[in-house]
Amino acid sequence: MTTAGTDERRTDTRNLIxxxxxxxxxxxxxEKTSLREIAERLGVTKAAVYYHYRTKEEILSSLLDEHLAGMDAIVEWAEAQPAGRERRQGVIERYSTLLAGMSDDGPQLIRFMQENQTSIKELAAGAEIRSRFERLSVVLVDPGASAADQLRSRLALIALHFGAFALDMLxxxxxxxxxxxxxxxxxxxGR
Amino acid sequence: MTTAGTDERRTDTRNLIxxxxxxxxxxxxxEKTSLREIAERLGVTKAAVYYHYRTKEEILSSLLDEHLAGMDAIVEWAEAQPAGRERRQGVIERYSTLLAGMSDDGPQLIRFMQENQTSIKELAAGAEIRSRFERLSVVLVDPGASAADQLRSRLALIALHFGAFALDMLxxxxxxxxxxxxxxxxxxxGR
DNA sequence: GTCTATACTGCGATAGAC
DNA sequence: GTCTATCGCAGTATAGAC
Incomplete structure (x- = not known):
């Protein structure tokens, strides 16, 4: 749950940022995006941005948080199911639905996560996201699965990401x- | 072929960098790696690094260039073959062999390319690498292939990358x- | 509550001394 | 071949205007 919602503010600078x-x-x-660049597009100063978000990382965290909640729900469902083909199919279908139901900027966020793994890795919010992927991957692999099967499971998630953001490529x-x-x-x- | 090789220098600082x-x-x-950090590990100053490489980007380019030549050979072979299953299999097998035959740091380079696509994208050497991937992807897709088949082809290359660098995950x-x-x-x- | 002005440190990069 | 000195811009931080 975020601090937004029924929050009534005098400006919408926060959401514009x-x-x-x-x-x-x-x-x-x-890393290549500077706070000055963000501020200039909105016609404010760097410090104004700094008022709404205490760090650059906090801006990114607030973006990733949306996706986190959706992944949590899937992980929780999966961990309450017995291992097997049905659970794997359920996870894949639910994750596909989650991606489809994201906001208009959803594709951008997914593309960003897919292409900036190293940047994200060292951030607190990035560690949260990664732990969800790790648990989704575990749940997609039955005990004693081969290296090939583990690879297939990870590629399944990547396939869904591609479908969500690869507008020009496909x-x-x-x-x-x-x-x-x-x-x-x-x-x-899902086999 | 790189500019190194028989090049005899008084120090090996260049290769250490x-x-x-x-x-x-x-x-x-x-982006997160600073030249000062690189210099300090070698016990020299930032400016000493700048003597060997005129920009930070040039260091990265010199690393990517190794892989470029290998990809060129595969693309050239592929573009001289008739489209079809055999060509697709040949590309995949050759790319797997290329990855296997890379130097000891090969896995690190592949992992870097896979996880830092956005950083690489705007660099000159990055554009070169990307164009090879684009041509490899084209050659892996027969005319009129479905979206699903195009996705499968791109995932095939990613699968090979994972096998090359995913030491902890698999x-x-x-x-x-x-x-x-x-x-x-x-x-x-390859079907 | 929202923002501007200002300053601090560390970055990539350049010029020039040795 | 390596150094010192310096530059402009980055993220961060605080004080205070309104």
Whole structure:
């Protein structure tokens, strides 16, 4: 649960910062994007940004937090199921649905996570996200699975990510790509 | 072929810089790694590093160049073959062999490329690498292939990368992982 | 509560001494 | 071949205007 919601503020600078930051982070990466660049796009100073978010990392955390909650729900469901094919299929289908239901900037966020793993890795919020992926991966691998099967499971999640953000690389409308990605992911991890 | 080789220099600082830089780039990312950090590990100053490489980007370029030549050979071979299953299999097998035959730091370089795509994207050497991947992907997709098949082809290359660098994530000895990755890649792109 | 002005440290990079 | 000195810009931080 975030501090936003029914929160009534006099300006929407806080949300504008999030939107601009996500766009720039996805385009040019986290480290390469400066607070001055974000501030200039909004016509304010660096310090104004610093008022709403105490650090640059906190901006990114607030973006990642949205996705965290969705992943938590899937991990919790999965860990209450018995291991096996049905659980693997359920995880893949639920994760596909989560990606499909994200906000308009969802694809940008997923692309950012996929392409900036090293930047994210050392951040607190990044560690949270990574632990969810780790648990999703564990739940997608039955005990004693081969190296090939473990690889297939991890690729299944990556396939879903590609379907969510690879607008230019793959043909078809967004939901066609999503269906294709789900098909490939199930074939990798749902057998 | 690089400018090194028979090049006899009074110190091996140049090669030491490459080794330390790759290690730090792979661990903490390109942007987060400072020239001062590299210099301090070697007991010299920042400016001494600047004597050997005119920019930070040039250090990274010199690392990526090794892999570029290997990819060029595969792309050239592929573009001289008729499209079809055999060509796809040949590309996957050759790329697997290329990854297996890289130097000791090969895994670090592949991991770096896989996890720092955004950092690399805007660099000159990064654009070169990306164009090779683009051509490899084209050659792995027969005309009129579905979105699912295009996705499978891209995942095949990613599978090989995982097998090359995912030391902690997957079980088994290095060549077992490589064989498992090749198996999955062929099943994705070689049907 | 929202923002500007200002300053501090460390970054990549350059010029020039030795 | 390596150094010192310096530059402009980065993220961070505080004081205070409104």
């Amino acid at each position: 999030r939107a601009v930051a996500l766009e720039l982070f996805a385009e040019q990466g986290y 043909p078809g409308a967004p939901d066609e790509r999503r269906d294709a990605a789900l098909e490939v992911a199930l074939e990798l991890g | 490459r080794a330390v830089a790759l290690e730090l780039f792979a661990e903490q990312g390109y 079980p088994g000895a290095p060549d077992e992982r490589r064989d498992a990755a090749l198996e999955v890649a062929l099943e994705l792109g």
